Amino acid sequence: MPEPYPCFSVIMPVFNEERTLATIxxxxxxxxxxxxxxxVDDGSSDDTRELLAGIADPRVRKFEQPFNMGKGAAVRRGVAEANAPYVIIQDADLEYDPADYALLAEPLIGERADVVYGSRFHTARPRRVLRFWHSMANRFLTSMSNAFTNLHLTDMETCYKAFRREVIQQITIEEDRFGLEPELTAKVAAGGWRLYEVGISYDGRTAHEGKKIGWRDGVRAIYCIIRYSPGVARRTDTFKRQEAQAPPAVARSVERVTNDGWMAxxxxxxxxxSVLQVGTAHTGLALEMAGRHGVTVVDDLTRPIERRPVPGFDSAVIIDVLDRVEDESTVLTEVRPHIKRGGILVVLxxxxxxxxxxxxxxxxxxxxYGKNQLGRIVADAGFTILKVAYVD
Structure with a gap:
């Protein structure tokens, strides 16, 4: 075993874990x-935030999500902030023991592995006996993942996944919740990185004790195993290339297939x-809106807005603008003062x-954008999120 040294950036998503937080x-x-x-405090509603405020250790860096966005979104935030040579994911409950970091670090420090998984099943270490069907579900998902990735893991769903920082920061994490686990596994397989597995201890908890994963997450895991598997990903890339070669008329059809009346x-x-519309006035949706409300259209927010009501517009709609500018916060910051207090912003x-x-x-x-990604951007600009949804 190599001499230990501070080499891990530990990413800890936290959601309502006030009972275990100080201990972990x-x-x-x-x-x-x-x-x-x-x-990463994922929108906790208990005393988690107050507990975190009292931590003064310089090794601890704290981040707050605007609302409960999910484990995958929290890990994505942490990965972007990591600085150490290696990155490991740590749940905020007491199921996984940081004493096992040495086992996970050894293949990385020895330069034999790019990624190391901690297995709860392939181990001689102490572990709490799991419920039978919970164990069977884990084994089923792992076997299915192995079939689609051609890996031979014993525990795909484990929390303990450790990476060379260069590896994890090359992976685009798309899943916001527990679909993170099969997504990461599929993308590691597709990347051809060296993957090791080591046995770890495990003190699992039940739903009564606060475990948050449920059957819906199992269904999502099946979808993610298929969606992100290397073979399906390659076929998706082929479809994108074919789509990109489509004639202009087809491209325009792909761009706008919305039923504008229904959307309005x-x-x-x-x-x-009174509605402030930011973006072009020449879409079908814009014309539908103009027939229903007092709409003021602007393309340049740096110029004075004519007919601006006092104390501001009842609502503002930003249509197909944020995804076309380098800095979304600039647009949102410019729009915000034009909306009256308590007004509504709609972003499409x-x-x-x-x-x-x-x-x-x-x-x-x-x-x-992913749904929660767009919500985070708008919230960071000072807006309170009421709803984020796919609408077409």
């Missing part, structure tokens, strides 16, 4: 392998008498990052 933080910081602990009707309940942008293709590039679109 102490255990993590007691490990000689920890260079920094990145705690669905937005009515959010819009007041292209969805699903994995669908981004040359068709998007050809029409000036720089990106597509």
């Amino acid at each position: 933080i102490k255990r993590v910081l007691d490990s000689p392998y920890v260079a920094e602990l990145l705690i 009707s669905s937005l009515d309940r959010y819009l007041g008498e 942008s292209a969805a699903h990052p994995h669908l981004y293709s040359r068709v998007d590039e050809s029409i000036g679109r720089l990106r597509r």
